[in-house]
Amino acid sequence: MEPSVLRRAVEAGRATASKLGLQADEVAVIHDSDRVALRLLPCGVLARVAPAEHLAGAEFEVEVARRLTSAGAPVAELDPRVEPRVHVRDGFAVSLWTYYEPLGSPLAPADYADALLRHHAALRRIELAAPHVTDRVALARQEVDDRERSPELPDADRDFLSATLGDLSTAVSVEKADAQLLHGEPHPGNLLNTRRGPLFVDLATCCRGPVEFDLAHAPEDVAQHCPGADPDLLHRCRALNWALFSAWRWRRDDRMPDRDHWRVEGLRRVRAALAHCRPD
Structure with missing residues (x-):
């Protein structure tokens, strides 16, 4: 602010x-x-x-x-x-x-995975109207496609980011039959290690989608402790997460610290994540 x-x-x-x-x-x-x-x-x-x-x-x-x-x-x-x-x-x-005082020690991958699995189990026990992941993608794509909202985004990167968001949204939407309530952004910054154990914060991002979308926000070694995850869908969701991240960074009104660095780094990470996806 x-x-x-x-x-x-x-x-x-x-x-x-x-x-x-x-x-x-x-x-x-x-x-x-x-x-x-x-x-x-x-x-x-x-x-x-x-x-x-x-x-x-x-x-x-x-x-x-x-x-x-x-x-x-x-x-x-x-x-x-x-x-x-x-x-x-x-x-x-x-x-x-x-307020929870965070512990200094980082979470082990197995503990991170256990917290996410328990979180997903609780999300399956509640009834709540929430948007699908693809609705969030549609909003991000509007920001990318509108030159007034993202005036500093170069045309080549704009075309790349818009096409990537569209393609990956289609890939994730195929999984709608298996969609469940998700945290939406359970990255390490939104998981506190406290004396009560790991606790998720920033719950406003709750949405529906495949569990791989949430898992893609966690460190990569966490997936080893989550049986049943689709490896290819997980790769696509990682690319989608970075595409969404990049879309928000190029907004004219974005206020993320060190924004200029993350504008460039975000696009680089989108391309790196796409390299791991299986070609259609």
């Missing part, structure tokens, strides 16, 4: 917690992009704050978390001291979560 917007977002998160009786004398910014994550002390709350135009997404995330917690999923929980809902304050959507 821009510094002036960030200051307002921090105050909205702090004030929301205080109004609900949670002491928030100190605020630390944990993550800053299109939305921010704040650690509030001494109440031990993680506040997720987004511009109010993202209210629907914030409410969806809260509902996903509420249902998955009831289903016993390994996910970060909403703060139990307040009502599980999104609060709107000063033009921001604010949700309040339990």
